[in-house]
Structures are given as structure tokens and as C-alpha cells.
Amino acid sequence: MTDIAWQPSHADLESLFINNSKLDRLDAYLSRFNPIRVMRMEGMEVRHSNILGWLLDPLETHGLGDRFLKAFLSEALKGESAKGRPTALDIVQADLRDIEVRREWQHIDLFLLSRRNNWAFIIENKFHSAQHNGQLAKYMQKVRSAFEPEEGQLEVKGIFLTLHDEDPEDTSYASIGYDAVCELLPRVMAAEGQSLGQNVQIFLDHYIEIIKEATGMSEERDEMEQLARALYRQHRKVLDFIWDHGSSTNFTLARDEVFGDTWGDGEIVKSGKHSLVSLGSNGEQFSFLPLSWFKSLGEDGYTWPGCENWWFGFPVICWMQIFQSDKGAEGTVRLFAEVGPLSDVDGRKKLVQAIQAAGTKAGIADIRFQKTAANEGKKYSKFLKDNIIAIKDVQDIEEISRAIQGLLKKFQPCFDAVAPVFGEFTQYAEEGDE
Known part of the structure; x- marks a missing residue:
């Protein structure tokens, strides 16, 4: 959280907002006209x-x-x-x-x-x-x-x-x-x-x-997310100050109630027995890796060909997202885990099969891929089932918080069962510069 005594100077604000090409690109992306989105039909x-x-x-x-x-x-x-x-x-x-x-x-x-x-x-x-x-x-x-x-x-x-x-x-x-x-x-x-x-x-x-x-197949969105992270790293204190003194969504506030307000690019956050590496976030979703997965994947010392521009460059990602129903204030909170677009077809197939085998061995029915997940040409494969908690009011921070905690508790055995799998697949990664 931003130091309460610190305030951005005039020069700090000018550096962020005046003739900043990165900010201009993000603004152009967010300002795209799409009639389906304008009419709020994209989720219907x-x-x-x-x-x-x-x-x-x-x-x-x-x-x-x-x-x-x-x-x-x-x-x-x-x-x-x-x-x-x-x-x-x-x-x-x-x-x-x-x-x-x-x-x-x-x-x-x-x-x-x-x-x-x-x-x-x-x-x-x-x-x-x-x-x-x-x-x-x-x-x-x-x-x-x-x-x-x-x-x-x-x-x-x-x-x-x-x-x-x-x-x-x-x-x-x-x-x-x-x-x-x-x-x-x-x-x-x-x-x-x-x-x-x-x-x-x-x-x-x-x-x-x-x-x-x-x-999650938009390459343009992936590029913009990387640009946003670069912009955040460059102007972190100013943006944190704006965030602390600006508005927030109820889903973000519920996330902070569960994990604290230190959610950030690669920060380790905890809620009870659950330890996560916090990655991206917006008003309706936040992405992460269980800490055990992060360590098993070699932390950030590897790059995974094919996944460089997908989420945070890992071959797998988790995220929670809130969805509002077409009917009033009701909605759902969902937890997703997905294998991404590894360019090594054989390696991706083996990774999908190994995750499924780990779930079967542990007797966890909620780890299950679609039958086509390992097929050549398949790029994105989710594997958590029965991953929904219904909520009565998408504006109720406490109810959303309970849903987040409930999903973490339910799927912790899945996280634990799958974690050892990733250490066996670093052969399909490339070592970083560090």
C-alpha cells in the first residue's frame, strides 16, 4: 500500500499523463467502439x-x-x-x-x-x-x-x-x-x-x-496487459496513490478483504492456509498461481515457448471471476485453471495428461479436461469442474469474500495434487537470463 505521507509531485503526474505513448495506446485500446459491448450484450x-x-x-x-x-x-x-x-x-x-x-x-x-x-x-x-x-x-x-x-x-x-x-x-x-x-x-x-x-x-x-x-484468446488483450504491467512498474507509486484515493469495485474490495491490499505483480499473498502468487487484476477478475505451482514451475527463471504473450508467460494460470446474472443482482464467482498455448505439441499433450493423471491418482473428480484437450491444435484447456459458487448480490462484499474463500478451500486439494506435475516439465521451458 502507498506510504500515506507520500504524495506525487507535479513532475510525477506530468511524467505519467503528458504525452505518454504507453498510456495513449492503453487508452486507445480501452476506447475501442464495439456495439455488442456498448449494448452490454457480451455476457448475455x-x-x-x-x-x-x-x-x-x-x-x-x-x-x-x-x-x-x-x-x-x-x-x-x-x-x-x-x-x-x-x-x-x-x-x-x-x-x-x-x-x-x-x-x-x-x-x-x-x-x-x-x-x-x-x-x-x-x-x-x-x-x-x-x-x-x-x-x-x-x-x-x-x-x-x-x-x-x-x-x-x-x-x-x-x-x-x-x-x-x-x-x-x-x-x-x-x-x-x-x-x-x-x-x-x-x-x-x-x-x-x-x-x-x-x-x-x-x-x-x-x-x-x-x-x-x-x-482468453485475444492476443491484443495479452499485449495490452503486458503494456499495463510495464506502465505500472514505471509509475507504481503514482498509480498506487491514485488507486488508494480513487474508486474500487466491490469484487476488488472483496479480494482485498480476503488477501489484504498488497495484491500486485508477483507478490505472495496469504489467506489462512492458502498461499498464492498474485498476478493480474481488474474489476471483475484476478489471476494467480498457487505458490506451490509457482515454485514447481521454476518460479520466474524460465520462459515457456508459445506462452510468452499469454497471461504472465507461464504454461498454466488460475483466475477467479465474478459474473452477474441476467436476472437482477444475482451472480456467480468462478475459479478457473487452464493450460495455455505451449508451442511444443508433444509437451503440451503430456502436461494435460499428467495433470489429469494426478487428479485421478488423488481421487479428485473436479480435475477433469474435455476429451479434446490434448489434441494437436488445441491451445487453451480448462480443467477444474464444479467450480462455481452462486451469490445473491454481486454488490455484497462480504458474500463475495465468502465465495472466494469457499473456492480456495474446496480446490486446495486440487492445487496440492497438481503441483508436483509441473516440476517434471521444465524440460519444455527455456532458462531465462537471470
Whole structure:
């Protein structure tokens, strides 16, 4: 915390605020116009379903035809051929221009029907909300009942679209993440080239920006976070003074109530038996590594190829984040742990497998990756399940504090079980200059 007797001089303030190119770049980044964000739609699951429904409809105004539809369905069904048709190969060879897209039909987020091919697809979209018990199986039953005369010939596939690498409760559903949407949509747009309308191009660029930031895949955001850290190191005393005398969010205040007000770039903080290395923070999230992970990773003496611009350069990261519900003041606090984009494909695969094996050995069901986590081309893989605590009021600092402490207590055994794994993977790192 800033020394209470210290105050910034006129020269200190000028150095930070006058013709500071780093501050100007950050200001330009934060001032970007994005209509989806302006309308506060970026976290609303129903709005994402609306946009995806538009994109998946070959007859809609986007001009992509069935190109994105095929890319999305084939990616979701990749590796699912043992569960029957249609397979991913069936999708890419089919004519899907007759697909009928229904929103909220029988309470299903997205229902796709191709009468020409006798195929139906149930798409359950989970951007922030959690699954309800038996929900997915019920949807499958509803579809089969509604098309009972065609039941013998209609092939029905369930697809579970998730932001947080959550597994579907019903294992008959195929899984696909929003990270795949981030990769598929720009590829389809590039393939369309000049035929894509300018207004559509601009809107989809805005949408890709939103989901990249939601999935942690935004390279621009990673670059800006590094720039912000450099700016903070250079002007730390002035910025601390501004922070101490300025406003703060309730989530940040709750974090400080749990850990004290020393949260910073690489500071060790404690709450009871929990020791963390505090990394980044903003009004709705804070990132960290359990101290045992930090030590096992070689502390800050290594660099990890592929992760240089991802979070803080480590191959794994943890963060807590608060989400407000669409309904009033309710919300959730969630704890995430994620393996990042290591460029060594074999090393990344082994790291994912070793973390999973450590969880299995310790009998911890909450350590679990999606089945595609170790696949080549996969860059971001979350692995903590049942990682949500609901709160009644996102403005209640004490309630948020209890949620933070509750998640730390619940997942401390996970942190302990996984920590030894990282020491075995320093062979995939490069030694730093120190």
C-alpha cells in the first residue's frame, strides 16, 4: 500500500499523463467502439444464441451460405463417428442449404432440421449458465416425440457448446467450445474473401473480438496487459496513490478483504492456509498461481515457448471471476485453471495428461479436461469442474469474500495434487537470463 505521507509531485503526474505513448495506446485500446459491448450484450447467453443462429442459417443475410454451418457441425462431430450418423465426413459432403434454424423451440437454444438429409441437431449453448439436471436428455426426448412419424429415419445429434470447457451431462452429446468458434469463423470469412459485405465483415470482427476476450484468446488483450504491467512498474507509486484515493469495485474490495491490499505483480499473498502468487487484476477478475505451482514451475527463471504473450508467460494460470446474472443482482464467482498455448505439441499433450493423471491418482473428480484437450491444435484447456459458487448480490462484499474463500478451500486439494506435475516439465521451458 502507498506510504500515506507520500504524495506525487507535479513532475510525477506530468511524467505519467503528458504525452505518454504507453498510456495513449492503453487508452486507445480501452476506447475501442464495439456495439455488442456498448449494448452490454457480451455476457448475455441469449444474445450469443441469436448471433450463432443467424450464422448457422444458410439463407440468412451474412452471405456465408452453409460454409460456417458445415465448419461448426463437422468440428463438433469430429471423433464422434462411433456414435452413429451423421459423422463429420457426412456433414462436409452434404448439401445443407435447406437447414431450418429454430430459436428456443421446445426451450432448446438452437434446433437445426434438414429434411432433405433427415438430420436434426440440438445445440445447447452454455456461455455462463450451468446445466440443469436431466436437461440434455429431456431435449433429445422432446425432439424424438415431436417427430415421432419420422423417428425411424430422422437422425438426431446433440451438440453442447460451452465457454468454460464444461463436459455435457449427457454423454451422447458432442462437445465444442467457443474457442473453436474463434478459430472457425475467421477462417470461413477469409475463404469468402471480397464477397463478404462490408457491414457483415465489421459486425463479425466485433463479435470475434468479444468471444476472443471471453475465451482468453485475444492476443491484443495479452499485449495490452503486458503494456499495463510495464506502465505500472514505471509509475507504481503514482498509480498506487491514485488507486488508494480513487474508486474500487466491490469484487476488488472483496479480494482485498480476503488477501489484504498488497495484491500486485508477483507478490505472495496469504489467506489462512492458502498461499498464492498474485498476478493480474481488474474489476471483475484476478489471476494467480498457487505458490506451490509457482515454485514447481521454476518460479520466474524460465520462459515457456508459445506462452510468452499469454497471461504472465507461464504454461498454466488460475483466475477467479465474478459474473452477474441476467436476472437482477444475482451472480456467480468462478475459479478457473487452464493450460495455455505451449508451442511444443508433444509437451503440451503430456502436461494435460499428467495433470489429469494426478487428479485421478488423488481421487479428485473436479480435475477433469474435455476429451479434446490434448489434441494437436488445441491451445487453451480448462480443467477444474464444479467450480462455481452462486451469490445473491454481486454488490455484497462480504458474500463475495465468502465465495472466494469457499473456492480456495474446496480446490486446495486440487492445487496440492497438481503441483508436483509441473516440476517434471521444465524440460519444455527455456532458462531465462537471470
